[in-house]
Amino acid sequence: NIFNFRQKDTDIPFMKFSLNHINSKLAELSAAVVMILRGNHRILANEEDIYLQRNDIIYIACPPERNIDVMRLFGVDHNPYEKAVIFGANAISYYLAAQLENDENIISCSIVENDTAKAHRLAEKLNKASVIAGEMMSDRILEDAGFAAADVSVAVTEKDKDNLLISLLASKNKDTQAVSLINSREYNVLATNIRNNTIIDRSVITVSGILQYLRRARINEAYALGREMGEIWEIRLGEDSSNAGQTIKELRLPENSAVLAVVSGEDFIYNPEEYRLKEQDKLIVYVSPADIRSIEQVFYR
Template identity: 30%
Template sequence: MKVVICGAGQVGFHIARYLAGEQNDVTVVDQSPELIGKINDQLDVQAFVGHAAHPDVLERAGAGEADMLIAVTFTDEVNMTACQVAHTLFNVPKKIARIRQQSYLDPAWQNLFAREHLPIDVIISPELEVARAIGRRLRVPGAFDLIPMGNDKVQVIGVRCDEDTPIINTPLRHLTTLFPDLNIVIIAILRGERMIIPSSTDQMLPGDEVYFVTDKEHMGRAMAAFGHEGKQTRRIVVIGGGNIGTYLAQDLEEADEGYSVRIIESSKARARQVAEALPTTNIIAGDGLDSEILEEANIRQAETVIAVTDHDETNILASLLAKRFGAERAVTLINKTSYGPLITTLGIDVVVSPREITASTILQHVRRGRIRSVHSLRDGFAEIIEAEALATSPLVGRPIKDAKLPKGVLVGAIVRDEEVIIPRPDTVFEENDIVIMMAAAETVKKVEKMFAVRLEYF
C-alpha cells in the first residue's frame, strides 16, 4: 500500500514507523527539517521537507499513486487543504485528517466535509478521543486502560498486579477451575519492558500489567478477582483547562452521575473561557503546582486528580504533588515515550498517551479486511483487533483448536448476535461473528487476510 503522511510529529512518526514495518510504501512530508531529519535517520521511509498542502509537494510525495493520505500536521487548515488537493488533483481514494478546532466539527456545519465540498473520509479529533478515553477509565476504578468492543458488549481492561492480587502465581489454565465464575481471557501480560501474549502455562506475577477480555455484564466480578472493588470516582480535580480538560468536564457534567469536577487553569483568560463554557463547573485560575491552589481545589478530598496540561513535566509533578496532598488516584497525560518506564514507579496510577490513542484510531482505517476497530499497545508491539468473520473467511465453520491461528494471535471473545462467548478450544467460528483478539505486530497482516472480503462474497 502506498501512503502519504503529512506531518512528522509524534503521531506521524508513529504511524510511519508502524506502516513501514509492514513493508508499506510510505512517504512523509513536513516543514520542519529537524523532524524530517529524525525520520530519515530512524525509519526506512521516504521523507522530505515541504508544505503538505502544496500540489507540487504532494506530487513529489507520490500522491498520484497513493492509496491513502494521512494529514496529521499541527495545523487543521493545512490538513484540510491537503485532503482537498489530494482528492481534486490526485484522486487519492482515502483521506484521513486530524482536526483539533471543534468549531469545524460542530454538527451544525457537518455538510462542510461532504464529498462535493471538502472531501475528508475520516476525521480524527485527538483531544476529544483522549477525553473520552479518560472518561471511560474513570468509570472502572482500578483499571489503567479500558477499551469497549463488540458493540459495547465486551470490555478489554488493563490492570496492574501486586502482592495482594488474588489470582497471581496461578497458571492461566487453572483459573477456570479455581475461579469458576471468572469469565475472562487474559490476552497480554506486560512485564517490565517485555510484552507476553500468554499461553496456558504462563502466570501473572506482582508488578505485571495485564490486559484481559470480559463480558461487560461480568466486569465487576472480574475486577474483584484482581482485588479491585473500589467505589466509582465522584470527586475529581482536573489540572489543565485546555480542550481535553474542558471536553472531559463537559462529558462528566452531561453524564448526570453525580460527579463533582473542579478545573485548575493557569491562564486567567482561558479560565474565563472555560467558565463560560461550563457554568456549573468550579474553575480555579492558578498554577496546579501551587500548594495553595491545590488546597483551594480541596485536593485532600479528591478521589482522582487528572493532569492534562500541555507539558508532561507539569502533569507528572502536579500528579505526584496532588497524591502527596491526599488525592487517591492520579491520571496523567504523557506525550514523551522516554518517560513511560518511569511513571508507574513514581506512583502514578494511569498514564494516557494522546499519540497512542490517535494512532490507534487511524490504524483501524488503515487495516484491510473486515476490521472494525484497532487498539495499539506499547508503540505497536501488538494490537487488540475487532473483526467480523464473513462467509468467505477460512475461520468460519472451524473450532478454534483447528483454525490454524498464527502464533502470537489469541482470541479473547466472540460476539454472536446479542451473546458474548468467552472462547474455549472447541468453540466454532460462525458467519458474522465479531471476533476480539490480541495479535502480535508480526501477525497483523495474517489476521487481515483471515478476515479479508473475497470476490465470491459478492
C-alpha cells in the first residue's frame, strides 16, 4: 500500500543521505520512497541527487505490516490512539467512527454535532461510539466529549472555519493530534501553521474514493495528490494483460509520468525501468494530470 507523512524531524540519519541510498536501506523492508511533495513541486523518486528537506511530504510504498517500522526510520513515532473525538455528523464521520469501533486500541470515540437531528440519525447507525448533540465550542459539550484528554481530534464539519478553530483548540494540548478537513485552499496556510495538525483536502478524499471506477484501466487503488498535482495508481496485471512480457521502458509512458515501483510476488522492485513485467505484477504508477488518458490507453481494460 501507499502512505504519506510530513517529514518534521531533521535530526534523523536519513536526512544526510540521498534518496537512492535511503531506498537501498528501505528495500530490506520491501519498501521505497516513491515520490516527494515539496511545496507545490512533485519530485519523483527516480530523479538523481535528491535529499530530504524539512516539511517534505513523503510517499512510501510498502506492505501494510511494515508501515510502523518504516515510519520509525524517519523519526515518526507511532503510538496507538486510544481516545478520539470527531466533530461533525456526516458520511465521513460515520465511516471513521465505524472503523474505530472495530479498532482494539480505541477505548473511546465521541462525535459532536451541532444539529440534533443529524446527531440522532448518526447515533442510530453506530454501536459503541457516543454521539453528543450541542454547540461544538461549548465548554460543557467539550468536557462531555472528553476533548481535553483526547489523543486525536478530527474536525470534518462542512465549515472550514469551524474545523480550523477546533484544531486550534486541540493544539493547546501538546499530546493531541489534530486533523482538519479543508474545502478551500485559502485556509491551507493557516492550517499548516497549527501545531500537530494534519490537513485533509476534501477534494482529495472524495476523488480518491471514486477514481478507480472512473479510470479506464485495471486499477486496484487510486490516490489523488491534490488539485493539479496528479495521481498515484496501483495497477495489477491480469492474466490477459497485453503488458505482460514488456519491460517498463517498452511501455513508453509519457515523459511526465512514471512507473515508480513494481511488486512481483514477494519481491519489491524499485526503479524498475529494465524489469520485464509478468502476470499478477502490481505496478505503482505516478500519473501526471495531462497524461491520464494516455496512461489509460497503456493499461486499458
